[in-house]
Amino acid sequence: MIQGMCSWSSFYKLILKRGRGQLPSLELVQADPRIYSKYFATYRPNIWFRPSWTSIQNMMETASDVYWITQNGERLAGVTLLDNTIGSFFMVPPHKFTREIAEFLQEKVLRTAADHHSIHADNVLSEHLGIFKAMGFQETVTRSCMIRPTEKLLSSAPKGFCPAPITAESLRIVVSILQEAYRSGTDERNLDTYVQDTEYFFENNQEPHLLSASSVILDADSHEPVGVCLVSLWEGLPLIYEVAVLPAYRGRGLGKHMICRAISHLEPFYPVIRLFVSSGNPAEKLYDNLGFLSGGSYSTLVLKKNQTIHGRSCASMHEKSSISEFHKLCRAMKLGELQSAPVPVTGGLLHKMYAMETATGKYAVKALNPQIMTRPAAVNNYIMSELIANYAAKFIPALPAKKFDGESLQRLEDRYYLVFDWTSENSLKHGEIDTTHCEKMGDILAKLHWIDFSVLGIETPLFSNSALTDWGFYLEKGLENRAEWTGQLLESMEHLRRWNAAAIESVNGLSSEWVITHGDLDPKNVLWSGHEPILIDWESAGYKNPSLDLLETAVYWSENETGEIQKEKFSAFIQGYKTAQGRISSDWRLILAGGLLSKLEWLEYSLKRSLWIECTDEEEQKTGTEQVSITLGAIKHYAESIPKMEEWLELQKL
CATH class of the missing domain: 3.40.630.30 (Gcn5-related N-acetyltransferase (GNAT))
Structure with a gap:
C-alpha cells in the first residue's frame, strides 16, 4: 500500500461510521x-x-x-x-x-x-x-482604505480656479458643497449628517498643518465655491476626510489639484496620507492614478429576518434585483430601454450569460462572477484580456466586448459586466466536430501565436507561480461536509500528488518561452458559421508556453462525447498548426506532463465552489460539485492517454 494512503482510508471509514450529529x-x-x-x-x-x-x-x-x-x-x-x-x-x-x-x-x-x-x-x-x-x-x-506617501508635487490650480483657506466659518460652504456633490451617489447622506460630520471635523482638527492642507476651491470669475478638500488626523496620520467637487465642474482636474496640494503640504510633517472610498465612486480611478494603494475592500451587509434563504422567495427576489440591474446597465451605457426581461443563456461555468433586447438592438451580457471579481488582480486581468481580444481581432476572427466611453469592462455598483453584440452562430458539441474543424482551429491558433502584441505593453512573466495543492485539505473538508465526491477524491489522492508535482516541474521548465494567446480555446469558446470560426470569451487571455497551448487546445478539439482523445482529430489539429507555424522542436514528454496543470487548477477551483469556499449561490455550489467528479475523470483519462499522444506527436515529426 502506498505510504500515506492508510491514514486517509482510516479517517474516511471513521467519518462514514459517525452519524452527522456526532461530528x-x-x-x-x-x-x-x-x-x-x-x-x-x-x-x-x-x-x-x-x-x-x-x-x-x-x-x-x-x-x-x-x-x-x-x-x-x-x-x-x-x-x-x-x-x-x-x-x-x-x-x-x-x-x-x-x-x-x-x-x-x-x-x-x-x-x-x-x-x-x-x-x-x-x-x-x-x-x-x-x-x-x-x-x-x-x-x-x-469601501476600501487607500494610502500613499506624502511628497512635493508640482500642481497648480486649473485655469479659472483658485484655492482658498479653510476656517471654522467655512462650515456652511462645506455642507452645501457636500450635499450637492454627493446627491444620488454612493456616499449620499442626509443634511443632518453632513452638518454633524463637518462640525466634528472643525472641532477635532485645529492643527494648523491640517487646516492649511485643507482647501476650498473657487471659480475665479464668480468667486463661488465649487469644491472642497478636508484633511483630518486619524490614529496619528493624516486622512482625507472629505473631497468633493460640484457636478457641473467635474472633469477639470479640481479634485486632483486639491489632493496633490494636500499631499505636498503635509510632506514635511507626515510620511503618508490615507483616504476612504466607496466602491462605485468614480473617484477610485483618480486615486489609483495618483498612486494610492488599496488595503483591500470590506463590506457592510444586512440580512432581513423574514427573508427566505433557501427556496422560491429568495430566487424571486434575485430575479427582480437582476432585472433592476439590467435597467440600470442599459441607462448607464445608453443602450435604450429594455424590451423584455433578459433571458439566461448557456455561457460557460464561471459566469452568468443573458440575452438582452433593447430599443437599440440585441446584446449578450456576461455578468461576471462576483466572487472571482474580489480577487486582487481580477479587474486588471479582465481589462488586459479585452485589450488582447481587440488587438487580435485585427488579424483573426475574434469577438471582443463592446466599448462604452472607451472601456470594455463595465462596472455598475458592486457588479462587473461585459456586453457583446448578439450573434446567431453557435458553438459545436464534440460529436459535431470533424477533422476539417480541427485543422482550421490549428491554423487559427498558429496565426494567433504569430501576432506581435508588444504594442500593448503587457509585461512578460519571469517565471511560473504555480504551487503544489494541498489535496488532503479538500478531502478532509469534503468528509466533514459529506460531499458526494469524497470517495472518488480519496481513490485519486496519491495520483493527484504525483501528477501535480510533475505538472509544476514541467511548466517551470517551459516558462522561458512565451506567447500571448486566448488561454481557453475549447469548443464552447468558438462560434461557427459553416466552417468559419469566431473566437469568443477571451477572459483567460495572456502569456503561455506555445507548445503547451498547442497541446491543450488540440486535446480540447479531439475529445469525443465520452472524453476519449481521437487520433484523427488530434493529428488534424496538429497538422493545421504545423502548416501555418512550421516545424516545432519540443520535449513532448515534458509538455504532456504540463498539460495536466490547467485541469488540476480547475479541479481545485471546483472543490472550492463545492465546499462554499469560493461560491456565491447554491446553483454555483452544485456546478462545483458536478465539476469535481467530471474533472477527476477527465484528469485520469488524460493521464492514461499521455503515452499514445506522445506516439502521435512523434509520428508528426514535430
Whole structure:
C-alpha cells in the first residue's frame, strides 16, 4: 500500500461510521481580550493601514463582546458580536471560512437578537463576502482604505480656479458643497449628517498643518465655491476626510489639484496620507492614478429576518434585483430601454450569460462572477484580456466586448459586466466536430501565436507561480461536509500528488518561452458559421508556453462525447498548426506532463465552489460539485492517454 494512503482510508471509514450529529460541533466561547487582541492583530488583515501591529493590539485589548468560534477546543475564528451585528470576523490559520461557520454565526445572532428585524455584518473582508451573500446577506456599502506617501508635487490650480483657506466659518460652504456633490451617489447622506460630520471635523482638527492642507476651491470669475478638500488626523496620520467637487465642474482636474496640494503640504510633517472610498465612486480611478494603494475592500451587509434563504422567495427576489440591474446597465451605457426581461443563456461555468433586447438592438451580457471579481488582480486581468481580444481581432476572427466611453469592462455598483453584440452562430458539441474543424482551429491558433502584441505593453512573466495543492485539505473538508465526491477524491489522492508535482516541474521548465494567446480555446469558446470560426470569451487571455497551448487546445478539439482523445482529430489539429507555424522542436514528454496543470487548477477551483469556499449561490455550489467528479475523470483519462499522444506527436515529426 502506498505510504500515506492508510491514514486517509482510516479517517474516511471513521467519518462514514459517525452519524452527522456526532461530528464535532462548533461552539461560541467568550474570549479573553488580552489573548484575542494578539490573534486579531496577527490574523485580521490590516486593511486600514493602521500604524503598527502594537497599535492594533492595544486597540483590541480593552474590547468587549469578543468571541472565539471553536471546535473540539481549537480556535477556528474570532468575531465581535454586539446585539444583532457580526463584526470584524477573521479566521485563524490553517482553518478556512466555510458555509458551516457562517450558518453557525447566523444562528447564534438570530437567537440573541430577537428584538431586531435584521442581522448586520460589518467590516466583512472580500474573501468572506461570497459565502455571506450566498446565505442571503445583501451589501449596503463596500469601501476600501487607500494610502500613499506624502511628497512635493508640482500642481497648480486649473485655469479659472483658485484655492482658498479653510476656517471654522467655512462650515456652511462645506455642507452645501457636500450635499450637492454627493446627491444620488454612493456616499449620499442626509443634511443632518453632513452638518454633524463637518462640525466634528472643525472641532477635532485645529492643527494648523491640517487646516492649511485643507482647501476650498473657487471659480475665479464668480468667486463661488465649487469644491472642497478636508484633511483630518486619524490614529496619528493624516486622512482625507472629505473631497468633493460640484457636478457641473467635474472633469477639470479640481479634485486632483486639491489632493496633490494636500499631499505636498503635509510632506514635511507626515510620511503618508490615507483616504476612504466607496466602491462605485468614480473617484477610485483618480486615486489609483495618483498612486494610492488599496488595503483591500470590506463590506457592510444586512440580512432581513423574514427573508427566505433557501427556496422560491429568495430566487424571486434575485430575479427582480437582476432585472433592476439590467435597467440600470442599459441607462448607464445608453443602450435604450429594455424590451423584455433578459433571458439566461448557456455561457460557460464561471459566469452568468443573458440575452438582452433593447430599443437599440440585441446584446449578450456576461455578468461576471462576483466572487472571482474580489480577487486582487481580477479587474486588471479582465481589462488586459479585452485589450488582447481587440488587438487580435485585427488579424483573426475574434469577438471582443463592446466599448462604452472607451472601456470594455463595465462596472455598475458592486457588479462587473461585459456586453457583446448578439450573434446567431453557435458553438459545436464534440460529436459535431470533424477533422476539417480541427485543422482550421490549428491554423487559427498558429496565426494567433504569430501576432506581435508588444504594442500593448503587457509585461512578460519571469517565471511560473504555480504551487503544489494541498489535496488532503479538500478531502478532509469534503468528509466533514459529506460531499458526494469524497470517495472518488480519496481513490485519486496519491495520483493527484504525483501528477501535480510533475505538472509544476514541467511548466517551470517551459516558462522561458512565451506567447500571448486566448488561454481557453475549447469548443464552447468558438462560434461557427459553416466552417468559419469566431473566437469568443477571451477572459483567460495572456502569456503561455506555445507548445503547451498547442497541446491543450488540440486535446480540447479531439475529445469525443465520452472524453476519449481521437487520433484523427488530434493529428488534424496538429497538422493545421504545423502548416501555418512550421516545424516545432519540443520535449513532448515534458509538455504532456504540463498539460495536466490547467485541469488540476480547475479541479481545485471546483472543490472550492463545492465546499462554499469560493461560491456565491447554491446553483454555483452544485456546478462545483458536478465539476469535481467530471474533472477527476477527465484528469485520469488524460493521464492514461499521455503515452499514445506522445506516439502521435512523434509520428508528426514535430
